Amino acid sequence: MQRAxxxxxxxxxxxxxxxxxxxxxxLEIDMDTGKVISFVIPSGTRVLGFLGRAGELVIDWDRIKKIGLDVILVDDSGLTI
Known part of the structure; x- marks a missing residue:
């Protein structure tokens, strides 16, 4: 387990x-289950197909494929950034 x-x-x-x-x-957390549902990356654009606020990129937690020593690899197929 890793800390935020x-x-x-x-x-x-x-x-x-x-x-x-x-x-x-x-991080966005489901208050009923205590599980992380998505994470937020500051961005200059809005992402279509995701709940996003201007200036933020919101990516579902299940799109994470690997958390490495220095990077987090995500599947962003289907996203328009």
Whole structure:
């Protein structure tokens, strides 16, 4: 298990094209289950197909494929960034 503070220093990278998406800024937690449902990356654009606020990229937690020493690899297929 990793702490949120440890995740925040890892860069989020797309497994599809190697694009650097940024750094995790915040986590969204289901208050009923206590499970993380998504994470937020500050962004200059809005993502279509996801609940996102202007200036934030919200990615579902289940899109994470691997958490490594320095990066978090995510499947961003189908996202328009």
């Amino acid at each position: 503070s440890e995740l925040r220093v890892k860069e989020v990278v797309s497994i599809n094209d190697g694009r650097r998406l940024g750094f995790m800024f915040d």
